Amino acid sequence: MEEELKVFFEDCRRQEFSAKEMLTICLPLIWRIRLARIIKWCFFLLPFVVVYLLWLYSDSFAWSVSAVGRLLLIQILPLWDWTPYYNAKCLISRGESVQEPPPPLGKLETQWQNCALCEALEGIATASNVSYSTVESEYLDRGLPVIITDSGLKMDVPNLLELIEEKSSQWMSSDPCDVSSNLMLRKLFNLEAALGKIRSWQGQTSNTWHLQLRNCQKKAVKSSRLFLERPYYYPYHLAPYYSSWLLAVHQQKRKQAEIYVRGLVFMQQLSGHFELVLQPKNPCDKGVCPSLRMRLNAGEGLIFTTDIWSLSYGLEKPHTKQTSLASIFEVDWQS
Numbered sequence: 001m002e003e004e005l006k007v008f009f010e011d012c013r014r015q016e017f018s019a020k021e022m023l024t025i026c027l028p029l030i031w032r033i034r035l036a037r038i039i040k041w042c043f044f045l046l047p048f049v050v051v052y053l054l055w056l057y058s059d060s061f062a063w064s065v066s067a068v069g070r071l072l073l074i075q076i077l078p079l080w081d082w083t084p085y086y087n088a089k090c091l092i093s094r095g096e097s098v099q100e101p102p103p104p105l106g107k108l109e110t111q112w113q114n115c116a117l118c119e120a121l122e123g124i125a126t127a128s129n130v131s132y133s134t135v136e137s138e139y140l141d142r143g144l145p146v147i148i149t150d151s152g153l154k155m156d157v158p159n160l161l162e163l164i165e166e167k168s169s170q171w172m173s174s175d176p177c178d179v180s181s182n183l184m185l186r187k188l189f190n191l192e193a194a195l196g197k198i199r200s201w202q203g204q205t206s207n208t209w210h211l212q213l214r215n216c217q218k219k220a221v222k223s224s225r226l227f228l229e230r231p232y233y234y235p236y237h238l239a240p241y242y243s244s245w246l247l248a249v250h251q252q253k254r255k256q257a258e259i260y261v262r263g264l265v266f267m268q269q270l271s272g273h274f275e276l277v278l279q280p281k282n283p284c285d286k287g288v289c290p291s292l293r294m295r296l297n298a299g300e301g302l303i304f305t306t307d308i309w310s311l312s313y314g315l316e317k318p319h320t321k322q323t324s325l326a327s328i329f330e331v332d333w334q335s
Contacts, residue, residue: 107260107310110281114308117143118280118289132235135303140264140333145278145292145304151231154299155270157248157323161199163227171227174220176213178245180257183209198248208252212259216243228327231268231301238331241266245328247274249315256314264333265311267302272324275316276302278309296326305333 054061128150139146183194201207224244280289
C-alpha cells in the first residue's frame with residue numbers, strides 16, 4: 001500500500017497538479033484512513049467499556065472482579081509488600097512541617113482560648129425588654145449567659161396537658177430520646193401513659209413525681225412547637241430548634257443533675273422554679289472561670305451557648321402546691 005501511494009504521488013508531481021487539486025483527489029482517501037483509525041480505536045476500547053458497564057450495573061460481576069483482584073494481590077505479596085499503602089491514610093508522604101489537626105473536643109471540653117471570656121466573670125447578668133440582636137452582640141458573642149427577667153411564658157401542668165391533647169396528639173405517641181422519671185420503669189415507659197398518671201394525680205398531695213424528657217425525632221420536635229411557645233426574643237430568622245426538653249418536678253426534692261445540651265440554648269421557666277448551675281468546661285473549670293448558680297423563677301428565661309458552659313438543674317425547696325415546669329430549646333447556632 002505504501003509503495004502504491006509513493007508511485008501515485010510521483011505521477012501527480014510529474015503531471016504538475018496543484019496543492020488544491022491534490023487535496024481534492026486525496027480527500028476521500030484521507031477520510032477512509034481516518035475512519036479506519038476510529039474503527040480500530042473503537043474495537044480497542046470496546047472491551048474496557050463493556051467491563052466498566054458490567055462493573056457499574058452488575059453486582060455479581062463487580063464482586064467477582066474484586067475477588068479476583070484480592071487473589072492477585074495476595075499472590076504478589078512475596079514480590080511486593082503493598083500492605084503499608086493499604087493501611088495508610090495518605091499515599092503521599094507529607095513533610096514534617098504539616099501539623100496534624102487537633103483531636104475533636106469532648107462534650108465537656110472547650111478551647112483554652114475561650115477561658116479568657118469568663119475568667120473575670122463574677123455573676124450572671126440579667127436583662128429585660130431586649131431584642132435578640134442585643135442579646136447576641138452583648139452576651140452570646142462573648143460566651144456570656146444571661147437571664148431574661150420578662151420572658152413572659154407561664155403555664156401550669158393542667159393547661160399544658162390540655163394543650164397537648166388538643167393540638168399535639170402526635171407528640172404523645174412519640175418516643176423520647178432521653179427520659180428520666182419515677183412515674184414508671186424505663187423499659188415500660190410510655191409517654192401517653194405517663195401523662196395519664198400525671199393527669200389522674202392532679203390535686204393529690206401524696207404523690208410526688210418528676211419527669212425529664214427530650215425530643216429529638218424530627219416529627220416530635222415539630223409537633224412540640226404547637227404547645228411550647230417561643231419567647232419574644234427568639235427571632236424568626238433564627239433556625240428552628242432541633243431538640244426540645246420538658247422538665248417537670250412535683251413536690252419532690254431533686255439533686256443537681258446534669259443534662260447534655262448542645263448549641264444555643266433557650267430555657268423557659270413556665271411555673272415554679274429550678275436551681276440551675278452553669279459549670280465551665282475543661283480546662284476553664286481548673287480555677288479559671290467560676291461556676292454560676294442561679295434560681296430561675298416562673299416567667300424568666302435563660303440563654304447561653306454550650307461552647308463554654310454545661311447545664312445542671314435541681315430543686316432544693318419544692319413548692320407545696322405548684323409544679324416546677326420548664327422547657328428547653330436547642331438551636332444550631334453560629335455567631
